[in-house]
Amino acid sequence: MSKFGLLVMGPAGAGKSTFCTALIQHLQNNKRPCYYVNLDPAADEFAFEPDIDIKDLISLEDVMEEMSLGPNGGLIYCFEFLLENLEFLTDPLQEVTDEYLIVFDMPGQIELYTHVPILPDLVKHLMRGSLNINMCAAYLLESTFIIDRPKFFAGTLSAMSAMLMLEMPHVNILSKMDLVKGQVAKRDLKRFLNPDAELVEDDPLRKRAKDKEPGKRDGDPKSTKNVMAGTSFHKLNKAVAQLIDDFSMVSFLKLDAQDEDSVGAVLSYIDDAIQYHEAQEPKEPKMEFDDEPMESRMDG
Template sequence: MFGELICGPPGSGKTTYCEGKRQFLSVYDPTRPVVMLNLDPANEDIFPYPCDVDIRELVDHATVMQEEGLGPNGTYLFCAAVMQANVDWVLAKVEEAVERRVQEVLATEMTAAGAKTLRAPYLLIDCPGQVEFYVDAQVMPTLTHALAKRLQCSLCTVHLVDAGIATRDLPTYVSSCVLSLTTMIDHELPHVNVLSKWDTLPAEVLEDTGDDGATYLNASAMLSENMDRLWRRQLQRRRHEHRMAQHFVTAAQPAPQLTPEERAEDAQLTTIDLPKHGGRVYRYTRLLMDVVEGYGLVGYVPLDVQNQEMMLRLTQEVDNAIGNFF
């Protein structure tokens, strides 16, 4: 049995990816029984995918918050403790769901003569986005170890980061890289990092890199000159946006011509000595990026859930990571 532990910050597209992956596998590999496990006790009432195992049957975030009088984060820790104490319940539900999905695939795909061999069941785990679930609780290691020992399930962590948010400026990108690196070290599982919502990248971000955003995909290979070049480009873009806001530029009132002073300011930005004049934010970001580069582990796979080629590439990356070759 194989599976994916799908995690990432809130709003990074985890639930959407789960449904997209389920639909993709139903076409790309219909002999692979897919089981969906919702591990978020605060997930919305209506799922975009058929949920085989719902942790809210065991513990519900809203109910705990109301009955125990806890805040949102404290409620997550309470739910994590309940889940950790009832791992056997989760495993039993997963086993039932696997058996049911296997029988469904056998009934639909194995009846025809010369049908393909049944693939190993595939578990998609939709995880919470709150960091308390991973830093202050032991439910995730307990669950992953139990799945590996009892169900012989080889898991791969798929860590999603919203590409539009992560690339809006370099400090945010570096913080996303640190989060990805922390998750890799914490989970101790085969790992694939994903920049989700790749189709939402602003045009100016692609223009800044000059390579259609590929610079952001290999964080551990981002050289200091690449970072400095992007930093200067972003400084120029921010100054331009500030000028446009001051002039209230509209379609009826186009942007005014640059003054000689403004041209001199722009020219100064292209030659600024960032290590000397970049400020504390630049220096701190540079130090964090050195940590990411030092590990040499962080890279990203771009993903647009509606793009079949991107979904196929990500599926192949995950299969290679967990050894799902047959």
């Protein structure tokens, strides 16, 4: 029998833990069971106590102190240690039934999703091993990135890299939508939800800079002021945006974690990706009768 899981990931500050909290609260409000797994060895505050916490196996702080590693190196060491001790994760998950949604809260270092093969190995073990978990990845990108279009396309590229690396059903989410309310027109927002390469050309910040100093050249390419504003940088952004457009793999859902309807809408896409409802047994509807005798109800 399949189990069902969600891998919540994305860069630091994208709102992963906030989304996990809102999702668990939404599931509880709808009387749906949830199993919460924290795989961030640096996390120490939780709105809901994790059912499995990687810090009970290994903590980033201890690794950095004992191995003289930095945060990124220490994090990779923690996951390598987890892969060597997978029974810590798999043994308790064996008991989880198919009614549960298993939520894996991941750390914010994107190297795990885009550069090293550690997470793909873990995912393969969870999806194809004895656990047989139908899993979906939710990649969160902070919606404020859309104000800075080069930054938005850089974030979108990281989402696409994670999709290619992990080879699993994927849902991309623009989180913290409440922070950009009123700053972006609705018709423009649609172009970010399905990233349009022409957004780079239509960047109002770039146009404003051009209007302010028309005809100005890039100047000294070694100057740090010109690195992020010159023609070469613009060409790079156009190339990245066109690459994303050519692959046509990335689209985004909007998320406001404070709005339960928004959380429910995102969950419906996740359920479709993992085929959750198809595996659930149909339940008999409950029939409510008053205290009237059966004969009277039959006569009616």
